[in-house]
Each structure stands twice: as C-alpha cells, then as structure tokens.
Amino acid sequence: MSETFDVTETLDVKGQSCPMPVVKTKQAIDALEEGDVLEVLATDSGSMSDIEGWAEGTDGVTLLGQADEDGLYTHYVEKTA
Amino acid sequence: MSTDTPSADAENVADADLETLQERVEDLEGSLADLEAEDDGKKLTIIATKGTFDMAYPPLILASTAAAFDWEVVVFHTFWGLDILHEEKSKDLKISAVGNPTMPMPNVLAALPGMDAMATKMMERKIDQNNTATIEELIELSLDQGVDLQACQMTVELMDYDEEDFYEGVTTGVGAATALQHLAESDVQLLV
Incomplete structure (x- = not known):
C-alpha cells in the first residue's frame, strides 16, 4: 500500500469536499513543471474515484498511485506534459 | 473510374x-x-434556470470540475438562474420547504411563514459543517478557471437587474441564439 514516489509538492485538501479536491489538484498541477509529482492529501472518500477519473480524462497527467489509510486518501499525480 | x-x-x-x-x-x-x-477538447454547456439554494450548486460544481478537465465551459443563466450570478442575491438564496419531499414536515406546515428561512438555515449549517464550498466560492473558482458565466439579456431586463449587479467577469448581452450556438458545439449539454 505504501508505495513511495519522488514527491515535488504536497497539496492538502483535508476536510474539503467535492469539487474542491479535483479543482485544487488541477490548479496545483498547472503550477508545476513536466515530470513533477504532486501528492494530494484528502479526507473526501469521493476523491478516490474523482481524481482517478480526472487523471484519466485529462491530457498531460498520470495517476501514479492512490492510498486509503484510516480515512486519509492520498493521491500521487505526475505532470507528464 | x-x-x-x-x-x-x-x-x-x-x-x-x-x-x-x-x-x-x-x-x-x-x-x-x-x-x-x-x-x-471537450465542451460543456449548461442552461441554469433555477435560483434556489439547492439548485445553484449542481451547475457550479459541474462547471468548475469540467474546467479542471480543461473543457471549454459555458453556463447560460436565465430566469431565476440569474440570481446565482447576482452578487447580493447569490449570498441569500433560499430553499423551498413546500413541495420538497425531503423536508421532515407536511406541506401544510412547510407553507407557514418562516419555514423556507428555517430550511435554508438548516442546509447552510450542513454545508458549513461539511466544509462544502459556498456559492460565492464556486463562482469565483469557476471564473478563475475560465468558465464563461453568461447572463441572459432578456431576463436581465425582465427582472430589472443591472449589469453591475453581477459578479465581475460575468458575460452579459447574450441571448437564446448564443445559447443555442454553444449547445450545438458542445459534447455535453444540460438544463438545470
């Protein structure tokens, strides 16, 4: 479960609900460089499906992994373009 | 040949x-x-016609999320939907207690004075507790992300609103033909 990635930046959206985790992830990714990895910390259980769907439907990002530990949902998104 | x-x-x-x-x-x-x-790129056009507190959320949430997908997004606000863009009124949108099957009271009680205000307060408290974004936050977020929030000119005049009543960045001076053009160009079209 605990894969490690070379994280460039961490975005904390704990306590925030839909659509904030996705929208803020997108904004954080926009501010990063190609090859950077964003770690997103969320408590919204919907973020598991939402960030996966967002990464799938958006050009230039790849979802490297997701983890669910005691109500903390962690997402790793790489900016690929 | x-x-x-x-x-x-x-x-x-x-x-x-x-x-x-x-x-x-x-x-x-x-x-x-x-x-x-x-x-x-994909395009989403939403026609927002309702101005109650609960009906203001779906178009704004979908619009800001679609913008996060890099979609081109247009929300055309008409009739009571205009209140969502109205800077003052958007902060004071109400839920209707009457005809709302989720209200824990019969319609005959829901129709009493003050019930809409009570239902709205309840919902506002829930939203606050749940850390859900406010209407104002979602509007700012949508505009920041390049969502085109449009106010139907005919209903702006019908409701006696002024261009200055709306949030900065709202598109005015548009009508049904503009809405149809956006709908025709869109991959996803919704009427809320």
Whole structure:
C-alpha cells in the first residue's frame, strides 16, 4: 500500500469536499513543471474515484498511485506534459 | 473510374489526373488534421434556470470540475438562474420547504411563514459543517478557471437587474441564439 514516489509538492485538501479536491489538484498541477509529482492529501472518500477519473480524462497527467489509510486518501499525480 | 484502353494521350491525362488527385488527398489530409486538432477538447454547456439554494450548486460544481478537465465551459443563466450570478442575491438564496419531499414536515406546515428561512438555515449549517464550498466560492473558482458565466439579456431586463449587479467577469448581452450556438458545439449539454 505504501508505495513511495519522488514527491515535488504536497497539496492538502483535508476536510474539503467535492469539487474542491479535483479543482485544487488541477490548479496545483498547472503550477508545476513536466515530470513533477504532486501528492494530494484528502479526507473526501469521493476523491478516490474523482481524481482517478480526472487523471484519466485529462491530457498531460498520470495517476501514479492512490492510498486509503484510516480515512486519509492520498493521491500521487505526475505532470507528464 | 476510367476503363479506357491506355494510349499515349490517355497516359498524359492519367498523369495529370494523378497529380490533381494527390493535391486533393493532401488537402483532405490537411482538413482532417485541422478537424482532429479542433476536436481535441471537450465542451460543456449548461442552461441554469433555477435560483434556489439547492439548485445553484449542481451547475457550479459541474462547471468548475469540467474546467479542471480543461473543457471549454459555458453556463447560460436565465430566469431565476440569474440570481446565482447576482452578487447580493447569490449570498441569500433560499430553499423551498413546500413541495420538497425531503423536508421532515407536511406541506401544510412547510407553507407557514418562516419555514423556507428555517430550511435554508438548516442546509447552510450542513454545508458549513461539511466544509462544502459556498456559492460565492464556486463562482469565483469557476471564473478563475475560465468558465464563461453568461447572463441572459432578456431576463436581465425582465427582472430589472443591472449589469453591475453581477459578479465581475460575468458575460452579459447574450441571448437564446448564443445559447443555442454553444449547445450545438458542445459534447455535453444540460438544463438545470
């Protein structure tokens, strides 16, 4: 479960609900460089499906992994373009 | 398709034809590439017609999320939907207690004075507890992300609103034809 990635930046959206985790992830990714990895910390259980769907439907990002530990949902998104 | 028997003349003609054909193929390949490039991004158009607190959320949440997908997004606000864009009124949108099957009271009680305000307060408290974004936050977020929030000119006049009543960045001076054009160009169209 605990894969490690070379994280460039961490975005904390704990306590925030839909659509904030996705929208803020997108904004954080926009501010990063190609090859950077964003770690997103969320408590919204919907973020598991939402960030996966967002990464799938958006050009230039790849979802490297997701983890669910005691109500903390962690997402790793790489900016690929 | 020619079935002529080959001769010197016919060969010349065939060469010329081939050249025209090649040019034509190149032209077509060019237009196809243009079309594919154009078709790259998706577009969402929402028509927002309701101005109650609960009905203000779905268009704004979908619009800001679609913008996060890099979609082109237009929300055309008409009739009571205009209140969502109205800077003052958007902060004071109400839930209707009457005809709302999720209210824990019969309609005859829900119709009493003060019930809408009570239902709205309840919902506002829930939203606050759940850390859900406010209408104002979602509007700012949408505008920041390039969502085109439009106010239908005919209903702006009908409701006696003024351009200055709306959030900065809202598009005014648009009508049904503009809405239809956006709807026709969109991959996803919604009426809320």
